[in-house]
Amino acid sequence: MNRRLFLLSLPGLLGCSSGKTRRLNVFNWSDYVAPDTIPNFEKEFAVSIRYATYESNEEMLAKVMAGNSGWDVVFPSNYVILPMLENNLLAPLDHRRLAGGLDHLAKQFQAPSWDSDLKWCVPYMWGGTGIVYNRSVTPPPESWADLWSDRHGGRLTMLDDPAEVLAACLLKLGYSLNSTDPAELGQAKQEAIAQKQFLRAYLNAEVQDQLVAGDILTAQLWATTSALAMHGNTDLRFCYPREGFPLYADNAAILRESSQPELAHDFLEYLLRPEVAAEVAMKAETATANGAAIEKMPQRVRDNATLFPSDETLARGEWFAAMASEAQQLRDRLWTEIKSA
C-alpha cells in the first residue's frame, strides 16, 4: 500500500516546478537565436526561459490553436498573423513597454502590410525563397523555369510546402504567387505535376545536409538555409529567380493565453536591441528586420547578396499573404493532387 501511495504521488511532485524564478516559455523556429541570446536574457532579468523550436507555422499553430498550450512567445510568419487574430490567439502589444525598441526597426517594417500599427507583433527576421545550386550544374539556373529541366540530373528538390511550390509554379506562369483564381491555380498544379519527373524529393531544411554532401545539386530553398549550406560547401551558389520570388517575415508575438505578459514584453524589447538582433542575424545567417542592427554588422555581412538582396532584386519579391478559407481548401486539395500524381 505504501509503495502504491508513493508512486501515485510522483506525478504530483513533478507538477510542482521550482516556483521561485519567473519563467518565460518561448517557442521559436529552429536556428533562430545566437548561442548567447537566451542565457544573456536569463542573466539580465534573473529569470529562466524554456526554449523549444519548431520547423513550420503549422506545427506551431497545431499546438497553440486551442489556447492552452502553455507558450508565452511565438514567432508566426506574416501570413499566419491574420488567421491567429481570427482565432483570437494573440495578445495586443503595449508599445510603452517596448521602450522605443520599435524605432530600431528598418523603415519598411515599421508599418508592414500585415499589421500596420504593430499592434500584435514585432517583425523579427525576414527572408526570401530562391534557388541554391551546385556550381557543377550547367548552365546555372536563373529562373524558376530552369527547374523544369534535366540539367540537374534528377538531383533536384523543391520545398515540402504547398505555398512555396505553388508560388514557384505561379511565378513561372507569370501570375501572382498569392493568386486565388482557380484557373491560374489549376495551371500551376499541372506545372508542378509536370516537374515531378525531374524531381528527387520534396524536402525542407533537411536538404541542407545533402546539398553539402553532394547528393542533391539544386534545391528550392530559403535564403537563410542556403547561406548555412554554402558555409559547408563552397561549390554552392544562390540566386533569386528572374520571374520573382516569395518573401516572408517572421514576427515575435505574445499569446493571449500567456500568464507572463510583462516578462514577454521585456523579451520582445530585448530582441529589438540592435546588438542582440545583430548577433542573432549573424549567427543564424538570416536577414533581420532591425535596421539599427544592420548598421552594426560588418560590411561583408551587409554585402551578402543572398541574405540582403539589392533593392532592384528585392523589387521582384512578393510577400506571402494570408489565405481565406476557400482559397486555402483549394490549394490544399491541389497539393494533395500534386503529391498523389
Place this chain on the structure above:
Amino acid sequence: MRALLKSYVAAAFVFLYLPLVVLAVFSFNDSRFTLWNGFSLRWYRAAWENSQLTHAAASSLIIAVCSTVFATTAGTLCAYGLWKRNTRRLTAALYLSLVTPEIVMGVAMLAFYQIVLAPMSAPLGMHTVIVSHITFSLAYVVVVVLARLRTLDPRLEEAALDLGANEWQAFRRVTLPLLLPGIAAASLLAFTISFDDYVITSLVAGVDSETLPMVIYAMARRGVRPEVNAVSAAIVVLLGGLALVSERLNRT
C-alpha cells in the same frame, strides 16, 4: 536444403541489424561525413553536453516510468479478470486500441485534451503525455500478461480456494508470485513503448515535455548530426538490453 535455409536466415539477420550496426559504428567516427576518420568519443561527449538532449532524455525517462507503473498495474489486473472469464467487448476494445493507427489515436487524444483542458485553462504538459502513454500501453501489457496466465494451471487457484482462501488471497498468494516474470516482462515492454513513442507524444506534448524522440526527430530533420547517431546508439543499447532482460524473464 538446410544449408540454404541457414544462409537465408543469416542474410535476414544481417538485414535486420545492418542499420543498427552502421549507426553504432559511425557514432564513433571522428568525422562528420561518411568517410571513416578514426575512432572517437566526441559525439557522445557532444550529446552529453547538449542540454536539450539531456533534458529531453530526463523527460522521456520520467514519462516512461510513470506510465509504466500505471499501465502495468491496470493491465495486469485486467488480464487476470479476463483470464477468469473473457469479456468480448473489453477484449475487442483492447485489441482495437492495439491496432489503431498512431496518427488517429494521437489526433483524437489531442482533440480530447483541447476540449477538456481548455475550459480549465490547463495546459498540455507532461501529464497529458503520461496519460496518453498509459492508454496505448495498456493493451500490450494485457496481451503479455494474459499469454503468461494461459500457461498457468487454473487448478492451483481452485486448490487454494478449497483450502479456505478467499479470491483476493488466492490471487495475491498463489497466482501473483507465479505471474511476476510476466508482469516484469510486460512492464519492460510498456517502458520501451513509452520511451520510444514519437507520433502520439509529439501531438500531445506541452511546454515542459519535450521527449528524446521528439528532439532526435527535430535534430535529424535539420541534417544528419553525428550527435543524433551517438544518442541513437546509446538508446539502442539501453532498450536492447531491456528487451533481452525482458525475454529472459518471460522464459523462467
Place this chain on the structure above:
Amino acid sequence: MTRLRRWFLAPAAVILVLLYGVPLAIICAYSLFERGAYGGVETVFTPANFLRLADALYLTILLRSFLMAGAATLLCLVLAFPLSWFISHAGRRKHLYLALVVLPFWTSILICMYSWMFLLRDTGLLNTVLLELGWISQPLPLLYNYGAVLLGLVYNYLPFMVLPVYAALERLDPHLVEAASDLGAKPAATFRRVVWPLAAPGVRAGAVLVFIPCLGDYLTPDLLGGGRTIMVGNLIQNQFTAARNYPFGAAVSLALMSVVMLLLWRLLKREEEVLP
C-alpha cells in the same frame, strides 16, 4: 468471483472508455462538423466531409495505401516464413532467436529509419561501397521512392509476421511432416498440403497485424519517400497540421478505422489462439 473480477477489470475499462472511447467519439463528431474559416471547428452539421471522400483523388490515395500495405504484407510473409520455420526447429535456442528478431523493433522505429536514410543516400554507405567495388559507376537512387518506402515498411513490421507464424509452426507436429514424406510426398507437396494449411491461422493473424499498421503509417512514406508519395496516414496528418481541416481529417480517420475494425473483427472471430 464476479465482484473481485469486476474491480480488477475496472481500471482498464475506465481508461479505455474515457481515454480511448471518448476521444474516438470526438473524432466521429468532428467528422460531421464544418471547418472554421481559418482552421478550427464550427459546430454546424454537414455530411460534406464524407461526400468529399468519395472523390477519385482520395479514393486513389486509399487504394494506393491498400496496395502498398498489401505488398508490404506479402513481402513480410515471404521473408518471415522461412525465418519462422528455422526458429521453430531451432531447439534450445528458439527464444534467443525470437528475441533477436524482435530487438530492432523494440529499439525505436524512428532511429532505424534514419539509419536506413543514412545507408541509402547517394553518398550513403551502400552507394559508397558499391562505387568503391566498381560495381556501379554512378550512385543508385535508392532513396525517396516506392522501393525505399516498401523496404521501410517491411523492416518495421517483419516481427509482427514472424511471431504469429512461429506460434503456429511451433505447434505443428513434426510427425505429420515425416508421415507425409514416408507416404512418398515431395517437399513441395508436403508444404502445400500439410504445412501451409496448418500454418494458415498464424499467417492470417500475421497478415492482419502487418497490414493494419502499414495502412496508417505516415512516418515511413514521409521520411523514406521524400514526400513524393501520399498515403492515407500522410493525408490524415496533413489535414490535422498544414491544412488545419480537422473535420475532413476526422472523416478520413474514420474511414481508415472502419477498415481496421472490419479486418480485426474477422480475425478475432477465427483465430484467438495464435495472437502474440
